[in-house]
Structures are given as structure tokens and as C-alpha cells.
Amino acid sequence: MSDPSRVTALDAVHRALGATMTDFAGWSMPLRYGSERAEHQAVRTAVGLFDLSHMGEIAVTGPEAAALLDHALVGRLSAVKPGRARYTMICEAGGGILDDLIVYRLADEEFLVVANAANAERVLAELRERGAGFDAEVRDDRDAYALIALQGPAAAGVLARLTGTDLSGLRYYASLPAEVAGRKVLVARTGYTGEDGFELFCAPGDAEPLWAALTEAGAGDGLVPCGLSCRDTLRLEAGMPLYGHELSEATTPFDAGLGRVVKFEKEGDFVGRAALERAAERAVSDPPRVLVGLVTGERRVPRAGYPVVAADGTVIGEVTSGAPSPTLGKPIAMAYVDASHSAPGTDGVAVEVRGTAVPHEVVALPFYRRG
Amino acid sequence: MSNPKHLRYTRDHEWLTETTDGVATVGITAHASSALGDVVYAQLPEVGATVSAGSPCGELESTKAISDIYAPVSGEVTEINQAVADDPELVNSSPFENGWLFKVRIDPGAEPGELLSAEEYDAFTEQ
Numbered sequence: 001m002s003d004p005s006r007v008t009a010l011d012a013v014h015r016a017l018g019a020t021m022t023d024f025a026g027w028s029m030p031l032r033y034g035s036e037r038a039e040h041q042a043v044r045t046a047v048g049l050f051d052l053s054h055m056g057e058i059a060v061t062g063p064e065a066a067a068l069l070d071h072a073l074v075g076r077l078s079a080v081k082p083g084r085a086r087y088t089m090i091c092e093a094g095g096g097i098l099d100d101l102i103v104y105r106l107a108d109e110e111f112l113v114v115a116n117a118a119n120a121e122r123v124l125a126e127l128r129e130r131g132a133g134f135d136a137e138v139r140d141d142r143d144a145y146a147l148i149a150l151q152g153p154a155a156a157g158v159l160a161r162l163t164g165t166d167l168s169g170l171r172y173y174a175s176l177p178a179e180v181a182g183r184k185v186l187v188a189r190t191g192y193t194g195e196d197g198f199e200l201f202c203a204p205g206d207a208e209p210l211w212a213a214l215t216e217a218g219a220g221d222g223l224v225p226c227g228l229s230c231r232d233t234l235r236l237e238a239g240m241p242l243y244g245h246e247l248s249e250a251t252t253p254f255d256a257g258l259g260r261v262v263k264f265e266k267e268g269d270f271v272g273r274a275a276l277e278r279a280a281e282r283a284v285s286d287p288p289r290v291l292v293g294l295v296t297g298e299r300r301v302p303r304a305g306y307p308v309v310a311a312d313g314t315v316i317g318e319v320t321s322g323a324p325s326p327t328l329g330k331p332i333a334m335a336y337v338d339a340s341h342s343a344p345g346t347d348g349v350a351v352e353v354r355g356t357a358v359p360h361e362v363v364a365l366p367f368y369r370r371g
Numbered sequence: 372m373s374n375p376k377h378l379r380y381t382r383d384h385e386w387l388t389e390t391t392d393g394v395a396t397v398g399i400t401a402h403a404s405s406a407l408g409d410v411v412y413a414q415l416p417e418v419g420a421t422v423s424a425g426s427p428c429g430e431l432e433s434t435k436a437i438s439d440i441y442a443p444v445s446g447e448v449t450e451i452n453q454a455v456a457d458d459p460e461l462v463n464s465s466p467f468e469n470g471w472l473f474k475v476r477i478d479p480g481a482e483p484g485e486l487l488s489a490e491e492y493d494a495f496t497e498q
Binding site: 020031032035036037229232233299300301303323324354 | 405406408409411412414432434435437463
């Protein structure tokens, strides 16, 4: 990417905290502030604070906003009640995944689509093109929001100290406008860590005071700022896919084991329907590679792109994400492997780690489920 | 963490002690360990192995990446730090002390690699 990195509204905060910054999808983002393993453990056992302002917000509003999204996405957004949210995807006509999305229905005629930073421009263009015939507006709201995530078992307690709004009834994948530390915020109970937590959409100018208030309110609970490095190990342990790793234009939702997000039963045509119907059949009759979990007792870490091999050395798949798991204390990975080797406990599966076949156990995802 | 004055440094971010009976101790700098992030696996050279200045002789694996360990000088490995092999996090918590990696008997006949003083290494990492 030739553009200089964009910075978030919290850039000065990250630098004051001594963060190691990294370029991510054209944004300068905190990779970690101190030890990424300590940040990971804070989210699993206490609470962590993330700047996710690189995520791409797109507003879809108007009388036919729901119909537009039903046509443009694979999910049935018209069935989502105001105040609730859905994990969904946008696919190309051939069925390949263009992005995975969270769509919040804020009102009958108002949706907030949150795309991955790297794909936001493409998603925006596709929604505009696919929405041309609908009585609805697609608006680029990327500059309208900063996004702060508060994740971990102590998140609800910390947030409750800063708002008069009762959030105890806010369900997972639901959102609510609220005032937090005196700032107007859309509070969503969503996340990408495998823990309870919240994502706070706010005006960029409110991001610094909100961050400061959350930091102070969480100090007694062990709140720490968390970077993208631990976000990646948290989502990997939770078995959540990452676009560019488990998901790509070359995979359909069915290939990724996420066929449940495709709602064939919805009314009308939607982009990718015919191709996805074939992909759904193929997933049953002649499955291509299957997304599995791999765990090893060895210490070398399987990394994205490493070949997965059978006992006789035949390549049977490829690692899509891998990291040392702080919670399990050993390396874990997600990989696409041939269906014949995808059953948990399959013998003889190994990952070729820089020339050495390191034995791995095939396991069901996720690696970690909160208690 | 400042770079100790009594050590010599390489542009590959290793440090090297003065020799005692021809043997020097090697580690990576705080700058390097901080850039790596939490080290989870250290593959150190074997005792008796011959290493040559500027060439990879081991690996450090962190959460996000793998990075080669380069030999700062040429010679024979006389000892490795088993504590680091068992607990690689020492490279992060004590890069200049308990997190040393290996000891090398410097080959007096070999071409010496280019070593920097602490001041020169400071200037190099601030570039």
C-alpha cells in the first residue's frame, strides 16, 4: 500500500503509552503496549481495552434499507429486530467471500454495517452498486466513528460504573445508544475475543476522554490496553476466522464451515445465490478442504502458509493462522485440510515447519470456550 | 533499557562480551527483544557447533514472528544457556543478563565481524 498510514483518534494516547505500532490495512495501529501474552491473559481473566477505529463503518438507511441488504448480503437482515446484530458476509456472484461483516440494525430503516479495514472500500462500492435500484442510501461513515472495545469478564462491571443506562439486559449481538462517561455512544455487546465484552462506537472527538474514563474505571479490575497482536491470539483460540487467512475470495462460506450464515430461504434473489447453492451441495457430496484446528505438543509454531502433510509426506492442506496459545500453553493453528484427514484425532497429521514435519493433533474448533 | 557500555554490538542486534580465555558470551539486545515481542521458543546452536560471523546459527520464535540468531563472531560454541531453552521469556525480561544465548570460543584466525560500541549501536538503532 503506497498511501501513508492513517492514524486513529487515539494515536497520541498509544504513543504516550509506549505502544509498538504496526501498519495494518493502511492504518497505524497498536500491535502491543507491553507483553502481548499479558494483554491476552488480561482479556481472559479481567478486562482489556482496544482501539479498533480502523474498522469500516457504512450506514445503510431508508425505506428499502433492509431489502437492499437482503439482496447484497448472504444473510436475512430484514429478519433482524431493531437493536440486534448479525454476523454475515458479502459474497461475489461466484460465491467467493468479499468480506465478513457485523450488521447492526439500529432502527427499522437504519443499519450500521461494519467491514474489515482492508475491505471497507470494496464493500462500500459493492453496496452502492448492488443497492442502485433500492430506495435506500449507502453512506460512508468511516470518519464518523472511532471504535473502542472493552473485552473480558470484568467488562460489564467497568462499563456499568460509567453509565446510567442499564446494560444488564443487553444481550450478545445487541446494541443500545447510551451515554458513557458523559459521551454519546452506541454500545454493542459484540467482540472478537471469545469473552464477554462491548464495542463502543463514538464520535472521534470523544475517543480520548472515553478511553481515559474507561482506563480509570477499570484500574481496580486490572484493565490493560491491548493491541492487535493479542486480538489475533484471542480470536484464534476462540476459533473465529480472519479475512485474508481463513476467508478469501477463493473460499465460499460453506468451504469455511460457515454455511449457516447463508439464508437461502429469504425472499428474492441475492448476489451469489446460484453459486452458493452449488457450494452448499458440494460441501455435502464432495467436500473440498475442511477448516480444522491443529494442536501440537512441540514448541515450534505452525504459521500461515505452512503445508499440512500426511504420514507419507503428501501435502493434504495448509495452515491459515497459527500462534503460540497463551491459554493452552502450546502452539495452535487453523488449517484447511482434505476432508479425509479432517476428523478430530486423525492419525499422522503433521505441519511442515521450515523443513521438519512436526506432529499435530486434529481437533474440533474452537480451542477455547469461556466457562 | 539502555545498552551496557561494556558490551559490543552488531547491526543484527546481537551483543557480545569481552572474552575470557578466548570465550565470549552472546545475546540479543533489549531493542531486538522488544521488537520481537514475547519469545516463546529459542532454538540455540549446539555445543561444539562452528558458527561464522554474520551467519544464522539459531532461531527465536515469538508470538508473531520467527527471527534468526546471527553469530556476531566466528568460532566454536562452548555452552548454551539452558535456562533460556527452558524459559525463552528470559530473553524479554533480562536480555543483557539472564537471557544470554550462548558462549563462543572465538576463532583467532577468522575474519572478525564488524562490532559496534554501545554509543555506535545507540546511534544505529535511533536511525
